[in-house]
Amino acid sequence: MAASPDYYEILGVARDADAKTIKRSFLRKARTLHPDVSKEPDAEARFKEVNEAYSVLSDERKRSNYDRYGTPDGPGGFGADYVDMSDIFGGGFGINDIFDSFFGGGGSAGGRAPRTRGRDMGITLRITLEEAASGCTKTVSYERLAPCDDCGGSGAAEHGKVVTCTRCQGTGRVVEVQRTIFGQMQSQTTCPACQGAGTVMDHPCETCGGQGRTPSREVVEVKIPAGVHAGQSLALGGKGEAGVRNDRAGDLVVTVDVQAHERFERQGDDLFCKVEVDALDAIVGRTLTLDGVIEGERVEVRVPANCAYGERVRVPGRGMPRTGSATRGSLIAVVQVNPPANLAEEDLELLRGLIRRRRAAAGVEPRDTAADATSSAAREKKRPHGRRRR
Ligand code: ZN
Numbered sequence: 387m388a389a390s391p392d393y394y395e396i397l398g399v400a401r402d403a404d405a406k407t408i409k410r411s412f413l414r415k416a417r418t419l420h421p422d423v424s425k426e427p428d429a430e431a432r433f434k435e436v437n438e439a440y441s442v443l444s445d446e447r448k449r450s451n452y453d454r455y456g457t458p459d460g461p462g463g464f465g466a467d468y469v470d471m472s473d474i475f476g477g478g479f480g481i482n483d484i485f486d487s488f489f490g491g492g493g494s495a496g497g498r499a500p501r502t503r504g505r506d507m508g509i510t511l512r513i514t515l516e517e518a519a520s521g522c523t524k525t526v527s528y529e530r531l532a533p534c535d536d537c538g539g540s541g542a543a544e545h546g547k548v549v550t551c552t553r554c555q556g557t558g559r560v561v562e563v564q565r566t567i568f569g570q571m572q573s574q575t576t577c578p579a580c581q582g583a584g585t586v587m588d589h590p591c592e593t594c595g596g597q598g599r600t601p602s603r604e605v606v607e608v609k610i611p612a613g614v615h616a617g618q619s620l621a622l623g624g625k626g627e628a629g630v631r632n633d634r635a636g637d638l639v640v641t642v643d644v645q646a647h648e649r650f651e652r653q654g655d656d657l658f659c660k661v662e663v664d665a666l667d668a669i670v671g672r673t674l675t676l677d678g679v680i681e682g683e684r685v686e687v688r689v690p691a692n693c694a695y696g697e698r699v700r701v702p703g704r705g706m707p708r709t710g711s712a713t714r715g716s717l718i719a720v721v722q723v724n725p726p727a728n729l730a731e732e733d734l735e736l737l738r739g740l741i742r743r744r745r746a747a748a749g750v751e752p753r754d755t756a757a758d759a760t761s762s763a764a765r766e767k768k769r770p771h772g773r774r775r776r
Pocket residue numbers: 551552553554555556557558559577578579580581582583584585
């Protein structure tokens with residue numbers, strides 16, 4: 387991995403700067419460097435650098451990794467309770483989207499209506515099958531535009547009030563005239579001074595520039611109910627992007643993804659698993675005890691006598707819990723029959739005796755039995771050990 391640049395230098399802060407100082411310095415730099423604002427040729431590259439520096443230094447875990455190891459990823463990936471950011475923004479959401487909305491849509495010309503409500507945000511949360519069975523509470527850390535701490539989301543500095551935008555006269559749109567080889571071209575774009583709202587703060591809050599919201603790292607607890615299915619979503623009201631100047635915030639939509647399990651395969655609320663018995667147990671029947679999907683749970687599986695390979699043994703009430711109900715699906719054990727291991731000569735002799743008796747009772751020549759058994763045993767001896775097992 388390439389060495390990370392000096393993020394402190396990029397943001398112009400001391401190495402022991404607190405979160406608030408880092409955020410202020412970042413916002414100041416970001417506002418002057420944003421490609422829509424700055425005409426400097428290297429503004430875009432520097433804006434990206436500032437973004438990257440802030441995304442590391444504003445995240446406690448990444449910052450401490452960076453301080454200690456020189457890279458935000460640290461020596462061994464992410465902590466257990468956190469979700470990989472690439473998972474969180476699985477829908478393609480990233481810091482650049484935050485800035486697009488922060489600065490009013492990246493300057494894209496055309497008929498976009500002013501948007502002052504916060505957007506919904508989506509994250510994917512991956513849990514184990516055991517966690518899905520028992521229910522769990524997960525800590526999720528993500529970045530969003532949150533109400534500005536310094537102005538309480540109003541966007542106003544002291545004595546500040548909302549006034550009509552002078553740049554667009556309150557229309558939210560401005561007309562740009564460009565000279566091209568075809569002559570003059572006129573186009574309407576969203577007013578860059580008010581981001582289309584038509585109004586601005588006469589004394590805007592210095593921290594948020596009058597928007598009433600700033601990029602912020604949020605930590606929320608998500609309660610996952612027992613029995614949740616992969617693909618189900620939970621909405622955390624108001625935990626998405628904050629609105630402009632205290633307009634309504636979006637929701638955080640958490641979509642659950644359940645990891646594949648090494649023993650259980652889920653079908654609806656039922657859990658399938660394999661159980662192995664040897665051929666003699668399959669003939670006489672046997673009760674097996676296995677670990678269930680709920681921690682500490684032991685499940686008895688009664689393999690019946692004369693059980694065939696692939697037979698299914700259902701244990702009701704030991705599958706996945708059903709959400710919003712006290713009932714559970716079934717555990718379904720699929721029986722695998724193995725050849726009996728370690729059969730001694732006297733065991734074989736007992737079996738031959740049994741077979742002779744059964745054939746005699748059925749009126750079959752006893753000679754055939756002995757010959758079959760001997761040749762089978764002789765073949766067995768010639769084979770190198772271990773070849774019989776598949
Ligand atoms: Zn305006």
